[in-house]
């Protein structure tokens with residue numbers, strides 16, 4: 195069994211095999227692997243006895259259930275109106291320059307993926323950046339870059 | 350239990366309907382037509398297209414009539430100014446995302462979106478087109494199904510069809526908002542996914558987003574080629590549905606006219622798949638008897654029961670993907686179409702003195718999966734591609750129109766001989782339960798020497814539209830060679846539509862059944878509801894087609910497969926005995942497990 199298969203069988207053990215377990219299982223996979231690989235979706239489908247297309251349809255509906263490979267750390271900058279007005283553009287530019295990638299891309303060493311996100315519910319403290327599950331409110335271009343260092347950015 | 354009645358008014362006409370009725374259904378009883386797109390009588394309610402909106406007095410917003418149940422005292426207007434304006438805008442919005450090149454579209458003339466646009470005289474560009482060029486490339490990968498997302502209005506009828514009726518779920522709704530699209534797993538090409546090629550989604554797609562892979566031009570080319578001897582076979586369910594494409598009501602039998610039309614089109618010989626349906630019964634019937642003996646007498650554990658029929662290629666691909674561990678239960682018999690092809694290019698070619706390489710075999714099928722089946726690498730036992738081209742009932746109608754034939758005025762003609770003779774048992778293959786009934790008519794008589802104990806040979810328990818049907822026949826007073834079957838209660842089941850097949854398969858897998866023989870047809874209603882049949886479809890239409898099939902059987906001189914004289918001659922002159930060596934070479938096949946996504 196591959197590591198993904200082991201992970202999924204543990205998640206199935208934990209959450210059960212009904213259709214209702216689909217979301218927590220997918221979230222569990224993304225937490226560990228950062229994205230849902232084809233193999234992961236096929237394995238989940240087999241375990242729950244549903245079609246892989248059904249799994250893909252569900253996953254693709256949710257922005258946070260990625261179906262393309264992501265780096266070890268996923269950085270998301272809120273792009274919605276309040277953060278936009280607080281100059282989220284500058285944050286994105288600083289991150290792009292530092293990581294040498296564009297939004298949507300992953301660094302060569304697979305350490306970081308840079309994405310945008312819709313409102314994260316921290317509008318009063320924009321601009322907001324999210325790294326994996328950690329929220330960072332009121333970031334500046336400088337603090338945003340510093341935060342990356344916490345996640346092991348090699349300078 | 351009598352249901353609670355609800356009083357309401359539609360367009361000022363009072364009426365009372367049962368509680369739970371939708372406004373759409375209520376309006377229908379008064380013959381007020383409300384347009385629909387996402388709604389389909391075979392499917393659950395989706396309520397996503399909104400063209401069925403109506404005005405309900407006192408309500409702030411318009412209501413989707415397909416998804417709104419009636420309530421006491423409701424006053425509904427189906428055609429007010431507000432309703433008409435909204436509907437027109439809805440259609441215009443749909444068209445703003447639509448690749449409206451009707452003249453080049455295969456659904457031109459039979460498209461629900463097109464008719465609505467026509468009805469509402471949608472013309473000027475009220476909304477800017479937001480069609481994305483990347484959507485303009487259709488998926489042509491499947492030998493059966495063409496998917497063109499630029500024609501898709503995301504009504505999701507196909508997704509519901511594939512899920513609810515077929516239990517396959519090859520299609521899904523992916524992404525959301527303006528990115529929403531109908532997709533396969535990871536948007537893979539159709540020929541790589543779990544799609545069974547059944548074509549049920551085509552039958553329910555209101556637009557040209559799902560159509561069959563068209564082979565008409567290949568067939569014309571073959572017909573124009575002077576060096577080719579082109580024979581055509583017609584499946585049982587074509588003759589009772591073709592008329593619908595040519596202006597007849599559902600349930601009209603047009604067998605003789607169809608034969609005449611095929612001759613006019615220029616086929617060298619017009620032959621009948623019903624002939625090989627009869628042959629299938631002998632091969633499959635004897636296979637069943639052999640399996641029963643192996644299991645009951647020899648206790649051979651490699652031989653699997655229940656045996657399952659194998660004439661529906663959609664069902665075959667389904668089991669290959671989803672129940673690969675049960676492939677041993679499938680009969681090894683090829684489908685009648687493929688038995689025909691294998692015999693046409695061997696036995697028949699010799700009879701008519703034509704070289705197999707000069708012969709082209711065309712099939713007219715109610716089915717899109719047959720296009721996939723004839724391409725399978727296993728289907729070349731004659732040394733050539735046994736069946737060259739498959740046309741659906743719809744494609745045949747197109748050829749008849751292209752040929753300028755006035756179908757109504759044709760005098761009925763008879764099939765050519767040989768490979769044209771058939772019995773009523775062959776005809777009923779076209780309806781769910783038909784193979785079972787035909788098999789029992791023969792097997793019972795082989796074993797006991799007497800006819801099946803049903804009035805007029807009509808085995809009613811296996812007929813009709815119930816999803817899963819069961820029957821038992823007690824075998825008594827057998828011939829000496831079948832002593833091991835004396836007193837055996839033969840248990841059979843019939844399923845149609847792959848969701849029903851799934852139920853049966855799960856029960857068999859879990860050891861909950863005691864069936865010996867199971868008939869499965871991939872499509873709801875059997876082949877008469879096949880993915881290549883005229884559009885629209887509904888249970889009402891399928892019932893009419895079924896009646897026509899049983900009438901056809903009733904009117905045949907011969908009604909048992911083993912009485913088909915051409916089949917008898919085939920065994921005497923060529924095959925030897927059912928399940929013999931030659932049969933195994935030409936008429937039987939094997940299956941392969943496929944991955945499931």
Ligand code: SF4
Pocket residue numbers: 447448449450451452454455456457458460461462463500556557558
């Ligand atoms: S799907 Fe219908 S409306 Fe669209 S191009 Fe085809 S015929 Fe025209």
Ligand code: SF4
Pocket residue numbers: 500501502503504505506507508531553554555556558559
């Ligand atoms: S492919 Fe056809 S049935 Fe499916 S959503 Fe699109 S328009 Fe509707």
Ligand code: SF4
Pocket residue numbers: 494510511515517518519520543544545546547548549550551
């Ligand atoms: S052809 Fe049948 S199996 Fe394939 S997508 Fe359509 S409904 Fe599903």
Ligand code: FES
Pocket residue numbers: 272273274275276277278312313314315316317320322
């Ligand atoms: S707009 Fe950025 S958190 Fe709400």
Ligand code: FES
Pocket residue numbers: 384385386387388395396397398399400401402413414415416
């Ligand atoms: S038909 Fe009622 S919402 Fe589509």
